[in-house]
Amino acid sequence: MTHTPPDQHSTPTPAELREQIEHTRRELGETVQALADKTDVKARAQQKAGRLKEQAAVTAGELKAQAVKASSQVQDKLPGPVKEKAAQAAGQARAATAQVGRMWEEKAPEPLRQQVARSVQLTREHRAVLLLAAAGVTVLWLAGRRRKG
Known part of the structure; x- marks a missing residue:
């Protein structure tokens, strides 16, 4: 439906008037909806938070992938004795943590x-x-x- 302006000398027909009214009504509805969307601060904040969350998730995934790659590269370069000592140290750290946990349970108020x-x-x-x-x-x-x- 194209909107054609009536001649300056002719009177619009009722059908043309209805078409103009419907066209104006649609435009007004779209304008009101656009204004409502702009004033809905909560929805806009939620959209922005969603975008930021997605960006953070992507960045976290990339960082995790980089960390895994770097860790793998470092582990590949470590000699066997160093790996064994690291495993021993990790075991000792777990044992010490468990001991501290038991002491906490016994002595903390x-x-x-x-x-x-x-x-x-x-x-x-x-x-x-x-x-x-x-x-x-x-x-x-x-x-x-x-x-x-």
Whole structure:
């Protein structure tokens, strides 16, 4: 439907008037919807947060891939005795951690243990947010290093 303006000397027909009214109504509806979209701050913030979350996930994936690659390269270059010592050290660290955990259970006051347990639970519940924040800090840190170098 093309909108043709009537001649200056002719009177529009009822069908032409209805078409003009419908065209104006559609344009007005589209304009109102566009304005409503611009004023919906919550929806715009959610969209931006979604985009940032996607970007952070992509960046985190890239960083993880780079870390895995670098770790693999380093492990490939390590001699056998160094790998054995690293495995021993890791075992000793696990044993020491377990021992500290047992001591904590035996000697820490109950209110403090409860508070720590709540903190651990909150951390587990909000792991995604913490990971995104860590990824963001890492990206900023890497960007800062690139600018300096």
